[in-house]
Amino acid sequence: MNLILVTFIILLAFTSYYFGRKKALVIQSSQRLTALPKFYGYYLAAWCAAPALIIFALWSVFEPSIVKTFILQDYTDQNLTKNELQLIYTKVKALAAGTYTGNITNFLDESANKYIQLKGIANSAKVAIILAILIFSLSFAYRSVQKNDRMREPVEIFLKWVLFVASLGAVLVTIGIVFSLLFEAIRFFQAVKIFDFIFGTHWYPAKTFVRDGQPDPELMKDAFGAVPLFAGTFFIAFIAMCVAIPIGLLSGIYLSEYAGRGVRKYAKPIIEILAGIPTVVYGFFAALTVGPFVKEIGNAMGLEVSAESALAAGAVMGVMIIPFISSLSDDVMTAVPQNLRDGSYAMGATKSETVKKVIFPAALPGIVGSILLAVSRAVGETMIVVMASGLAANLTMNPLESTSTITAQIVVILIGDQQFGDPKTQSAFALGISLFIVTLFLNVIALSVVKKYREKYE
Amino acid sequence: MSKIKAENVNVYYGSKQALFDVSIDIAEKEVTALIGPSGCGKSTFLRCLNRMNDVIDICRVEGSIKMDNLELNSRKLDVVRLRENVGMVFQKPNPFPKTIYENVAYGPTIHGIAQSKEEMDQIVEISLKKAALWNEVKDRLDEIGTGLSGGQQQRLCIARAISVSPEVILMDEPCSALDPIATAQIEELIDDLKKEVTIVIVTHSMSQAARVSQKTGFFHLGKLIEFGPTDKIFKNPDNQQTQDYITGRFG
Known part of the structure; x- marks a missing residue:
């Protein structure tokens, strides 16, 4: 009808x-x-x-x-x-x-x-x-x-309103999502003290599960400490960046300054294909190939290695992030005006000196921006960590042990049966909003850095 | 005395020939102006003198260019040494987005000229003085070079070029982006510099060529049509095309 x-x-x-x-x-x-x-x-x-x-x-x-x-x-x-x-x-x-x-x-x-x-x-x-x-x-x-x-004016006014409504819709949906996160998180913080959440070092929400009736407040106290998750998230992101920044930057420099036109034409799209691989594919690659490989190598060296290690997840995530850094840094370095290169070459500088002393510093703000965007991507990445880094929230700095991240825990909390209004379920919203704040913060810095860079050359 | 001697220079961009059999003798410690309509090959020729055409993949240079009996158009040539000896100033001022001090210190640093901080300070000061910029920037050497005015930026680029004491400076339309006052300052500077340095300048302004140069070469369609003392070229050229160009009948 x-x-x-x-x-x-x-x-x-x-x-x-x-x-x-x-x-x-x-x-x-x-x-x-x-x-x-x-x-x-x-x-x-x-x-x-x-x-x-x-x-x-x-x-x-x-x-x-x-x-x-x-x-x-x-x-x-x-x-x-x-x-x-x-x-x-x-x-x-x-x-x-x-x-x-x-x-x-x-x-x-x-x-x-x-x-x-x-x-x-x-x-x-x-x-x-x-x-x-x-x-x-x-x-x-x-x-x-x-x-x-x-006839012209009414039609133009109508179009303006159509466009306005479309953008209003997008903005309202965003605000709606943020507020729903916020309200659920606030309800969670009524059950669990915000102090216990931010500074608690023990994350084990499953133990608060009580059939019928309210869970014991004493239990709640040290079941929702998010420190291991934040630590795990940043630790894995750190490993990822250790892989992605050097490889990404160096390949970006190669593409923008050294590669001939023919190489660049093919190499850049191939690298960008890496960004198009679904993260779930990276995930099982990490879980089934890299994880066991790391374990084997570790065992051969006489080290205790968990099958689901932070190292495997972080390394694969780093590979996933390489194209972000290489492609963006290639773009910003290519955007450095040719006359700066000419000026440097004309002074007798070699290619590597020109890259090191002129191109790279000139492009640095843009490169920093691209790295920050990559970090926020790494922090928000879910599938790889769910599949490859384990679900037990260990507070550890050993890359060979398994650890867990904010995103992975949200998945654990929300799959399977859950009761709405249960602090365990609501904790997902609290985790979600903390993750949102972290990535928002990173993105804002990244964008303002990139913007500052643009103003300098345009 | 001849500083640079070019013989039968042909330049190709891919299959397109940009210069045809250019032969020219550039005298030491003089200003040589290259004039001609846009696309006539004068900048291409200039860029042969410090091998800047190497940057362009499809560019190919044939013929002989000798500077003090050193063949420039040779695979064996050390391009870094050459460019230390042959500085260049570009059409658009292109200071690096670094401080004024770092801009001038760039060349001495990469060629390892200064042994100490004091020596470097001295080189920077002398270069800026020679470029007639010292008085304007001496109190703000740590400011970013791109924050200067256009004319100041161009003089900073000249200071950068002379910081490594080159024997030759190439100028590719150095005043085309500047106002008349800044242009006058640069021309005055060129006049001072020629006491120590050989200068080759490409310019679109005939009056500028007449004012600053001792020799002038007229290029047209990739050929050097006429080359001789500036006075003669402007007052009594041998070639009808030269005559037409400088009187503004074409180009």
Whole structure:
């Protein structure tokens, strides 16, 4: 029903576009047009589609909650909790749809009938209202076209609003995500002291699980210490950067300063393919190939190596990050003006001296920016650590032991059964928002560094 | 006395020939101006004199260019030594994004000229004085060179070029990005420098060529049309094309 309605509106909009344009051509024979004929078409199409679609959207948003209020009105005298009311409403809906399998009481049956009836009324009303709006707005717009009013401005204003709504949507969704993270995190911090979370050194949320009833507050105290996770996250990111920064930077320098045009043309896309490999592939590469390999080598050297080691995860993550650094640093070094290179060569500097003393310092802000972006990527990386570095949150600085990260723990917490409102589940939000703050901070620094660099050369 | 002697120089960019059989004798401690319409090959020729064409992959140079009997167009030539001896100033001022001091100290550092900090300070001071910039920047040597005005930047580039005491300085339209006052300062500087250095300058301004140079060469379509004393070229050229160009009838 809804699909038919929307299709109808859109088709009508297309038709009115052609109609409007045709009308403009007719007007053209007797008087001067105020805009190109297509603007007449856009004008008519916009007036056709926009009001009807807006009403349709609003209706779709508010209809369910209004219907729900009507249905639940009958239950107000039963003194039920919010959750119970919700359960009843779910049952009513299921019954109306014919998918309910439980006991059918008379009362429930009655409600379901009422629900079907209400839905029917709502649907007819929706169609009627939208048709009325279509007729009204189209006739208004058509009169305007007939009078040969100015067409360009309204169309431009309409487009501006369309663009505004699109960007507003993006911004609102972002804000919404941040706030939902924030609210859940606040609820978590009502159960667990923020001090225990930030400075606690023991992460073992599973032990707070209690069947029915509240967990013991004493247990809560040292189950949610995030220090091992932060340490693990930064430790693995550090290992990754130890791999990625040297290789990435050196290959970036090679690509921008040494490689001939032919080499660069093929080498750069190949390196960038590394960035296109799904992280889950890196993950099992780390878990099944690099991890055992590291263990074998370690054992051969007489070292105690866990099969899931921070080293394996960090090294593979470093490989994943190489293209970020090499490609971005290649870009910023290529962007250093040729006349600086010429100036240096003309002084008798060799290529390596020029790179070291002129190109690299000039590009340094951009390179630092690219490294910070890579770090925030490493900190937020999930799949590789879930698969390769283990899930036990050990507080360790030994790269050969297994450790865990914020992202991996969020995965552990949220897969499988979980109770909403349980501190264990909510801790995922607290971890999420701390991760968000860290990466946001890194990105802000990176962007401002890059921006400063841009101002210098443009 | 001849400093640089070029014979039958041909330059190709890929399959396109940019210079045809250019032969020229550049005299020591004089200013030689190269004039001609855009794309005539004068900058290409200039860049042969310090092998800057090496930077361009597709560029190929044939013929003989001798500086004090040293063949410049040879694979065996030590390009680093050559460029220490032949400095260059570019069209657009291109100081490094470093401090004024570091800009001037760049050449002496990479060629290991100064033995101590004091010696380096002295080289920087002398170079800036020779470039007529010392008085303007002596109190802010640790500021970034790119923060100077266009004319100051260009004089900083000249200071950078003379910091390694080259025997020849090549200037590729050094004043084309500058205002008339800065241009006058640079021209005055060129006049001073020629006491110690051989200067080859490419310029689009005929009046500038007339003012600063002792010899002038006129290039057209990759050929050296006429070369001789500046006075003669401007007052009584042998070639009709030269005559047309300097009187503004073409180019």
